[in-house]
Amino acid sequence: MSLEVNFAGLTFKNPVTTASGTFGSGMEYSEFIDLNKLGAVTTKGVSSIPWEGNPTPRIAETHAGMLNAIGLQNPGIETFIERDLPFLHGQKARIIVNVCGRSKEEYVEVVERLAGEQVDMLEINISCPNVKAGGIAFGQDPKCAEDITRAVKQKAKQPVIMKLSPNVTDIAEMARAVEAGGADGVSLINTLTGMKIDVARKTFALANQTGGMSGPCVKPIAVRMVYQVAHAVKIPVLGMGGIQNTEDALEFLMAGATMVAVGTASFFNPCAASDIVDGLEKYVEKEGLSGITDIVGIVA
16 A cells, blocks of 8 residues: 655656745745655745745635645745755655746746755746736736747756646646646646625725736636646646545546645645645545555546
């Protein structure tokens, strides 16, 4: 009985990681959860220089989910390497660093800076606005997504996962584009664009007007997109979007995801990711499986 999975040539002790932007670098959560139980910790987005993020208010609760317009606030790559990496190196979980940027050059700069660091994998957030293309996200244009993937792969020393945006007409087309650019894997979904009006104040609930919607409300969409992508590309899929418990994680695995990431659930249950690892162990034993990979993509 094993929870081990192989993702992009690397062995993970189990298929559970954290979703970028919901777990920091794990330091705060380490008071509640044993990070060593996780297959990997995926960090918050890291940029070449510090980003201040969007003005407040930038979080709003919705039915069965939440909206956020944090704006990828982060202290920049130098602080991440000096402060966060030493902490992560003290854990037994693999390290996946999420990379963000507003131009191809900014992405490449961070990737080059991480080339000499002890990092297992890079996750490239292509939902960032491309300032040179009038603000459209890299992940909404197949040619742009393929181009940024190729540029990153030329400099990366670690396997590269491209994180796909669901705010597109054809998610499979985007997956095929980054695969053509050399991606070692894909992760999806990122948040869906949403809006909430504060009726009492007669204005937007978020200062940014729109935000990224996440939580249980997006799960059926996420499962559908993971299924589509798993059947469209040959590279492995890391699935996420509304995963709260073991049953949710199993849905993604059966749809074709090799690994899963827990995001919004960690806000109301800091132990969610750890609980899912325990749940998957019980499931494998109960079903008499040789390993969790027996069910990956079992739904044809």
